Every structure is written in structure tokens, then in C-alpha cells.
């Protein structure tokens with residue numbers, strides 16, 4: 147099960163947090179992985195860890211708001227690994243700010259990284275996937291994406307970007323289905339990464355959010371990465387245009 151031998155995966159925002167564990171678990175399943183992020187040094191550390199565990203990986207600096215970076219990442223991946231089978235759109239930012247204080251710059255920054263970055267990366271890999279008539283695009287959304295009855299005060303810009311990702315996923319899946327390319331989204335709840343660290347510094351905020359999670363704990367990054375590996379695998383070949391929620395039961399409350 148979940149054998150990715152011979153597959154090549156690109157993961158964005160992979161120097162830490164979930165991007166790091168997506169890279170580790172995809173490599174463990176046999177994929178050659180491209181660990182990309184703004185900070186090359188930390189990507190190289192992830193690559194080192196993968197290589198120490200007998201995996202194959204390469205670090206590439208890529209800011210997803212920079213089209214040139216994305217094109218170079220795609221070119222280098224094809225030069226070194228021959229093709230791209232899996233794109234994990236994961237890079238993102240999340241800055242709590244009340245709507246009344248939100249500036250145009252805050253809005254644009256979040257939308258440009260979280261939504262346009264996913265579009266640009268997909269745009270860069272899809273032509274190759276169409277040619278090879280196979281591919282997997284996995285978009286990391288959030289339970290803040292909307293449509294499931296859960297809103298988050300202070301996250302209007304973040305929620306809008308994540309909602310856009312889900313809509314993008316559904317429509318792109320239809321267009322790419324004839325080429326045997328699946329496109330899916332994952333909506334994590336509260337996952338214990340540096341991004342979520344801010345909520346942990348305030349014990350009252352932490353207590354309140356844990357009280358809403360039926361499993362009474364944050365998720366571990368690996369608990370999302372295992373879903374990434376599944377969606378990248380042959381076992382998930384009949385799943386497309388879908389969003390899988392992994393939130394410890396949060397949206398069921």
C-alpha cells in the first residue's frame with residue numbers, strides 16, 4: 147500500500163511544519179522529493195534528514211509569489227528527476243487580524259501567497275502532467291475555508307484564501323480529469339506547527355480551542371502528511387475534486 151517508488155513530488159513551504167513532514171513521509175513511501183521554501187538552508191536540513199533515512203531529495207529555494215522562482219523550480223526538478231508526478235501546494239501564512247484593522251496590504255499578501263501561489267505552481271506543473279497523462283495535485287486548505295459552518299474571527303483574509311483554494315480544486319479537477327490528473331484539497335484543523343504556535347502562547351486561547359476539539363488535542367503534522375501520501379498514491383486513484391477534513395472532530399461539534 148502507498149508505494150510511491152519512481153514518483154517525483156514537489157512540496158512548497160517545506161522547510162518546517164507540515165511541509166517538512168509531507169516531504170519526509172512522501173520520501174519514506176519511495177518518492178523523490180523537492181523540498182522548497184523561501185529559506186534554502188532549512189530546506190537543505192530537511193533534505194539531509196531524508197537522505198539519512200535513505201530517501202532521495204533535493205532542496206530548491208522558491209518563493210511562491212515569484213513566478214521566476216516557480217519556473218526555475220519546475221525546470222530544475224525535470225532536469226534532475228526527469229518529471230513531476232505530485233505537487234503539494236502547502237506554502238501559506240496565517241496572521242490573525244480583526245477585519246476593521248485589516249489593510250489592503252494584509253489582504254493582498256495573504257491572497258498572493260495562499261491562493262495565487264497555488265494557482266501559479268499548478269499552472270507551472272500541469273502542462274507536463276497533461277503530456278504524461280498522469281498527476282496528483284494536493285492543495286492544503288483549512289477548516290477556515292468556509293462552506294462547513296465554521297468561521298474564525300480575525301481570519302477573514304485567510305478564510306477567503308482557503309475558500310478560494312477549495313473552489314479552485316473543484317473546478318480544476320473537472321478540467322484535468324480527462325488527463326488522469328487528480329486534484330484534491332485537505333482541510334486540517336488545528337495542527338501543532340510553528341504556524342499554530344501563537345495560539346499556544348496564550349493558555350486561555352489554547353484551553354478554549356481544545357474544548358471545541360472532541361479529540362481534545364491538536365493534530366500532529368504527520369497526521370495530515372499521511373493523508374497527503376494516500377492522495378498521492380494509486381490507492382486514491384478514484385478520488386478527485388474532493389476535500390478531506392482532518393480536524394479531530396472540530397467541525398462536527
Ligand code: NAP
Pocket residue numbers: 158159160161162163164165182183184208209210211236237238239240259263286287288289333334335336337338339340341342
Ligand atoms: P508553517 O509551519 O508556518 O509552514 C509554512 C511554510 O510556508 C513556512 O516555512 C513559511 O515560511 C512558508 N512560506 C510562507 N510564505 C511563503 C512563500 N511566499 N513561498 C514559499 N514558502 C512560503 O505552517 P503549517 O502549519 O505547516 O502550514 C502549512 C499549510 O497548512 C499552510 O497552507 C496552512 O495555511 C495550512 N494549515 C495549517 C493549519 C495549522 O493549524 N497549522 C491548519 C489548517 C491549515 P515563513 O515562515 O518564512 O513564512
